[in-house]
Amino acid sequence: MTRPVLLMVEDDAGLARQLRWAYEDYEVVIAADRAAAIDAVRLHEPVVVTLDLGLPPDPDGTTEGFATLHAIRAMAPATKVIVASGHGARASARAAIADGAWDFYQKPIDIDALGLIVARAFHVHALEAENRRLAAGAGGAGFGGLLYASPEMAAVARTLERVAPADVSVMLLGASGTGKELLARGLHNASPRARGRFVAINCAAIPETLLESELFGHEKGAFTGAVKTTEGKIEQAAGGTLFLDEIGDVPLALQVKLLRFLQERVIERIGGRRSIAVDTRIVCATHQDVDAMVADGRFREDLYYRLAEIVVRIPALGDRTGDAGLLARHFVARYAATLNPAVTGLAADARAAVEAWRWPGNVRELENRVKRAVIMADGKLVTAADLDLATPADPADLNLRAAREGADRRAIGRALARADGNISGAARLLGISRPTLYDLLKAYDLSP
Ligand SMILES: Nc1ncnc2c1ncn2[C@@H]1O[C@H](COP(=O)(O)OP(=O)(O)OP(=O)(O)O)[C@@H](O)[C@H]1O
Numbered sequence: 001m002t003r004p005v006l007l008m009v010e011d012d013a014g015l016a017r018q019l020r021w022a023y024e025d026y027e028v029v030i031a032a033d034r035a036a037a038i039d040a041v042r043l044h045e046p047v048v049v050t051l052d053l054g055l056p057p058d059p060d061g062t063t064e065g066f067a068t069l070h071a072i073r074a075m076a077p078a079t080k081v082i083v084a085s086g087h088g089a090r091a092s093a094r095a096a097i098a099d100g101a102w103d104f105y106q107k108p109i110d111i112d113a114l115g116l117i118v119a120r121a122f123h124v125h126a127l128e129a130e131n132r133r134l135a136a137g138a139g140g141a142g143f144g145g146l147l148y149a150s151p152e153m154a155a156v157a158r159t160l161e162r163v164a165p166a167d168v169s170v171m172l173l174g175a176s177g178t179g180k181e182l183l184a185r186g187l188h189n190a191s192p193r194a195r196g197r198f199v200a201i202n203c204a205a206i207p208e209t210l211l212e213s214e215l216f217g218h219e220k221g222a223f224t225g226a227v228k229t230t231e232g233k234i235e236q237a238a239g240g241t242l243f244l245d246e247i248g249d250v251p252l253a254l255q256v257k258l259l260r261f262l263q264e265r266v267i268e269r270i271g272g273r274r275s276i277a278v279d280t281r282i283v284c285a286t287h288q289d290v291d292a293m294v295a296d297g298r299f300r301e302d303l304y305y306r307l308a309e310i311v312v313r314i315p316a317l318g319d320r321t322g323d324a325g326l327l328a329r330h331f332v333a334r335y336a337a338t339l340n341p342a343v344t345g346l347a348a349d350a351r352a353a354v355e356a357w358r359w360p361g362n363v364r365e366l367e368n369r370v371k372r373a374v375i376m377a378d379g380k381l382v383t384a385a386d387l388d389l390a391t392p393a394d395p396a397d398l399n400l401r402a403a404r405e406g407a408d409r410r411a412i413g414r415a416l417a418r419a420d421g422n423i424s425g426a427a428r429l430l431g432i433s434r435p436t437l438y439d440l441l442k443a444y445d446l447s448p
Pocket residue numbers: 145146147148174175176177178179180181182183245287327363364367
């Protein structure tokens with residue numbers, strides 16, 4: 001097996017000799033200056049680079065080191081660059097990290113300590129590469145386009161992977177912009193129906209009067225304007241998956257028709273007399289509180305049970321540990337490539353702001369903010385101001401508040417899960433009243 005290349009940019013010949021043999025897990029390549037480093041990056045495409053900031057012709061300063069860092073970042077943005085900071089040079093290490101370095105180590109070098117940092121960098125790079133591979137849907141594995149590092153989303157993905165092969169109906173519950181459509185597509189792609197079509201319909205976006213014909217189709221002459229016979233979405237999804245987005249917006253009269261289809265698996269086009277058998281898998285989604293809708297009669301209970309053989313709750317972006325930062329970096333890279341290639345990453349204040357923001361609009365909001373910020377950015381790094389986000393104020397205050405909120409969210413999430421989404425049950429488990437739980441759900445923008 002070939003060993004991965006570790007490029008070490010080091011101008012001290014004695015130290016370089018020592019480093020060359022220090023790490024047996026890697027093929028260590030040494031470069032003594034910027035030009036040699038750039039050549040080595042082109043030739044070997046190393047995943048991890050260690051970089052001494054003091055390089056000739058400025059061995060006592062950091063200008064050459066920074067120029068090398070920028071050159072590497074421009075050529076290979078995914079490379080993990082670990083910079084060396086001489087004693088008393090923490091400020092330059094911090095500046096290097098703000099400029100896109102991944103980590104730093106203190107000189108004089110401790111071979112074992114540096115080895116750990118390097119090993120971690122390789123590991124993180126491998127995870128990111130795996131995520132990118134999943135995001136690109138390579139090989140049809142995983143859920144196409146889904147990017148996450150959080151345990152919360154990993155659990156969702158595991159559940160969906162498990163239910164994908166079974167022909168059961170799945171209901172995805174989550175706020176707007178949490179990726180429900182992406183997950184529905186992932187479910188289709190991971191199912192035996194992947195060769196069939198994935199047909200999506202947003203039940204909230206279509207006027208009530210047209211929704212029936214969109215779903216069931218119509219015969220020529222069925223109503224004014226029906227100039228030709230048209231298949232509905234249900235028929236189009238035969239052999240594949242039908243994704244009913246915003247199912248909570250389907251009016252009661254149409255719910256009856258939908259239920260009949262789910263029971264008998266046949267449809268009649270509007271104005272038609274023929275029953276047409278359709279074999280399709282139903283995945284639906286809503287941001288609404290369907291339990292409450294069932295409770296007060298706005299959603300038919302019998303239809304709910306047909307649609308919700310498996311219910312999967314999609315956590316809000318703010319509840320996914322570490323995902324906002326990962327997605328922000330992903331969208332910066334994606335949009336910089338086409339909209340503003342000068343942009344190479346996020347400034348420290350932007351990273352802090354991304355972590356602190358609650359993301360009420362979830363991934364869609366994050367994507368839109370980053371896209372706009374990439375266009376607006378003056379420099380190489382997107383700032384908090386470009387994102388139109390406030391820099392988090394006093395970190396101590398913020399942390400305490402965030403910690404309390406985090407604890408509340410976790411407890412509420414667990415109680416809701418245990419009470420199967422039932423508000424009264426969850427409130428009892430939490431030892432609070434129903435109205436208090438409702439207030440908390442609203443304050444934290446959670447859906448039961
Ligand atoms: N985990 C993720 N990784 C990468 N992109 C994501 C992820 N989640 C969502 N997105 C992107 O965010 C946007 C919104 O996702 P999507 O349309 O699936 O959300 P939704 O929950 O169906 O929203 P709505 O209910 O408002 O229709 C899309 O551009 C999608 O590609």
